[in-house]
Amino acid sequence: MKNKEKTEKITETTPDEEASKEMLPLNHLKEAVVAQYGDDARLILDSIDEVEAILLRREARAKGEFDDAKAIIHLSGLSKKYESAGMTPVDALKEVDLSIVQGEMVAVIGPSGSGKSTLLQMMGALDVPTSGGARINFQELSEMNTKELTQFRSQTVGFVFQKFNLIPNLSALENVSIAMESTKMNRQERRSRAAELLKEVGLGKRMSHLPGQLSGGEQQRVSIARALANHPKIIYADEPTGSLDSKTSRTIIQLFDTIRRDFNTTIIIVTHNHTIAKHCDRTVKIKDGRIK
Amino acid sequence: MESIIRGARNVKRKPGRSVGVVIIIGFSLAIFLTSSIVASSIEAQAANLEDSLGRTIVVTASDASFDSSATISEDILNLTNNMSQVESVQTFVTEVDRSGISAILAQGGPPNPEALRAAVRFISGQNLSVELEGFVSEELVLVDGRMLNESDSGSYNVLLGVEAAFSSEIGVGDSLELEGVSLNVVGLISGEVFQTNATILMSIDIAQAITETTGFDKVVITIDSIELVDDTMNFLRSEYGDEVTVQTASDQQGDDIAQSIDAIGGNADLGAMAALFASLLVVGFIMVIITKERVNEIGVLKAIGLPNSKIVTQFLSESIFMASLGFVVCILITLVAGPMIQTMLIESGSNDASSAEEESTPQQFQPGQILNPTPESSSMDSITSLEFSVDGESILTSFGLTILIGVIGALYPILGALRMQPAQALRYE
Incomplete structure (x- = not known):
């Protein structure tokens, strides 16, 4: 992926002039190293930057420097109860409070049935909570009508599902471009952007293939490309590597890293994989519908 | 427009299932179309026959x-x-x-x-x-x-x-x-x-x-207008008194022919109604099934932010496209098998009536009754030898019904799926 801009230190405070003065010589040094040692050096230096950013964020959060009002995701007292006729009601989520800022990559972990997927669905407006509030991208979901929710799902968030959920009769290209149908882009523009996204996830030569003709990893990459189609602020990934082998899983997580770095996208990943969880800015543990 | 194209393309991309569905739709509609064509033809011909028999006066010698x-x-x-x-x-x-x-x-x-x-x-x-x-x-x-x-x-x-x-x-x-x-x-x-x-x-x-x-022994008189039949009969009765029996062909033979026509027409009507009911059931059921199995897909489309209107357009266009293809198959089957189905319907009706006829005629056979005394157009043969022809009205009616059934059959599950939250539709099995 293109290295569009450097990741800035994520604090809610205004960048210090002194600090920015110090950055400039460092940037020049970095470019000199890359000029001498090539693109491989750039990759190493970018990784160092990223780790540094993660540590800075964690430090800022530990100091309480994040303001809930500026959180891109803010849940307060969120609950979800499933009720079916003749069956015992199930409390999938109980009084969940959670704040996540722009650009964070958060892992949600917990045992099976703990409410991880339900939490993601509430945040992504795929379902309606029984009580409590969800403010996503500074919009209260409960105050949105059907049309606004549809637009929210199209423009603000992107979903990556464990079982990929690609449309079986559509090619990879069509699966990505369909996500842009509610925008003002014309057909040619949509297809062009879809092609560009598929190339970026390494599927430039598989665009015309149907999902059934793609491997699990390839399908998941199509799913990621689809999720990115409308430049969402937030990506929700529900067990994105659950059906994949370890090597493919690493590829997928690297993709997420790149997305987060290049676009400052907030990424929420539901996972059982502690390695992936350690890779994230922070981990949210959930058990029996409550955040621990 | 994209949704419509996608709907049509979906039919093409699942040829196995689409062909099966199209054939079932075509076959069930063909039975209905054929039955309704036969029923209409018989009804029209029966009206002609009734008119013809009503205009035919049969004069027989009382002691013949x-x-x-x-x-x-x-x-x-x-x-x-x-x-x-x-x-x-x-x-x-x-x-x-x-x-x-x-x-x-x-x-x-x-x-x-x-x-x-x-x-x-x-x-x-x-x-x-x-x-x-x-x-x-x-x-x-x-x-x-x-x-x-x-x-x-x-x-x-x-x-x-x-x-x-x-x-x-x-x-x-x-x-x-x-x-x-x-x-x-x-x-x-x-x-x-x-x-x-x-x-x-x-x-x-x-x-x-x-x-x-x-x-x-017998004189058969055809009158050009049914309104003048009674006057003519009265005149003949007044001229010949008890020497002759004067009655219309429909009075003389009408019961048997009327029974035959009723039986044939009844069979055709019954066939048409049964076929219509079966078609509605089959086509509607198929549309419901193939749409219900894609509730999951509807959930995905909702989850990625596709508006409900585009989802409905896509699925309806698929349904209409498939129903239309089924109608084409229906026409082909009707043209090929229609004459055979018509023969079956007519024979099953006329068999019931002719067996009753045979019981009564041999012993009571009247002189001059060897040959059909009425003009060709009034013979039962005009019913039994009806030529099978597909008329525009039947085609239009059948096409309209096909589309209607396709739309309703698809709309029912679609609207149900659209009312669900995306997560619910994604979990649907």
Whole structure:
């Protein structure tokens, strides 16, 4: 992926002039190293930057420097109860409070049935909570009508599902471009952007293939490309590597890293994989519908 | 537009399932289309037949039998010639030729039933006027030679029933001696009843000469307007009193024909209704099933932010496209199998009625009733030999129903899925 801009230190405070003065010589040094040692050096230096950013964020959060009002995701007292006729009601989520800022990559972990997927669905407006509030991208979901929710799902968030959920009769290209149908882009523009996204996830030569003709990893990459189609602020990934082998899983997580770095996208990943969880800015543990 | 194209493309991309669905839709609709075409045709033809039978007056001698002289005076021809409302007049004479029977009985001993039956022959005469469009009865089948026509009036050319021909060992081109008169056999005929197959059919004036009779056993008068039938019948009754029986063909034979028509028409209507119900059920059910199995897909489309309107458009276009293809298959099946289905429907109806007819006619067979006394258009054959033709109205109606069923069948599950939250639809199985 293109290295569009450097990741800035994520604090809610205004960048210090002194600090920015110090950055400039460092940037020049970095470019000199890359000029001498090539693109491989750039990759190493970018990784160092990223780790540094993660540590800075964690430090800022530990100091309480994040303001809930500026959180891109803010849940307060969120609950979800499933009720079916003749069956015992199930409390999938109980009084969940959670704040996540722009650009964070958060892992949600917990045992099976703990409410991880339900939490993601509430945040992504795929379902309606029984009580409590969800403010996503500074919009209260409960105050949105059907049309606004549809637009929210199209423009603000992107979903990556464990079982990929690609449309079986559509090619990879069509699966990505369909996500842009509610925008003002014309057909040619949509297809062009879809092609560009598929190339970026390494599927430039598989665009015309149907999902059934793609491997699990390839399908998941199509799913990621689809999720990115409308430049969402937030990506929700529900067990994105659950059906994949370890090597493919690493590829997928690297993709997420790149997305987060290049676009400052907030990424929420539901996972059982502690390695992936350690890779994230922070981990949210959930058990029996409550955040621990 | 994209949604419509995607819908049509989805049908193309699942050829196995689509072909199966299209064939089922086509087949079930074809049965309905054929039945409704048959029902409409029969209804139209029955109306014609009813009109025709209603306009046909049958005058029979009250004491007519095969052993009595014809008793309707030839004056009736003068009377009818002066009636402007009369379209045509057919006259009949029939007698039993006893020459063969007498010969067997003269041999003595107990009569041999088979030999007696083989010896029975009837002398039947009919006027061969050109107004009758030739010597036509739908029930007669020309087995060999040719039919009689107007030019045979007054000649000794005759048609011989196949049983009479077989028992006498006479064929086309042979001569037949009858009461000292030499008759030329120009054709062999067969019909549905024994008496037709045992008849010697000739011009009426020759029949009258051979049987030494005057007048007619039966006169069939066709009136050009049904409104004038009653007046004509009353007039004839007033002229002939108790000597003759005057009734319409529908009164005389109408019950049997009406029963046949009712049975055939009833079968066709029943077939059409049953087929319609089955089509609605089958097509609607198929659409519901194939849409319900894609509720999950609808959930995905909702989850990625596709508006409901685009989702509905896509699925409806798929459904309409498939229903339309099914309709094309329906037309093809109808054109190929329609005539066979029509035959089945008609035969099943006419079998019920004709068995009742057969019970009543042989013993009560009246002179002059060997041949169908009514014009061709009034014969039951006009129903049973209906040509199968697909009309525009039936096609349009069937097409409209096809699309309607396709739309409703698809809409029902779609709307249900759209009411769900995306997560719910994604979990749907």
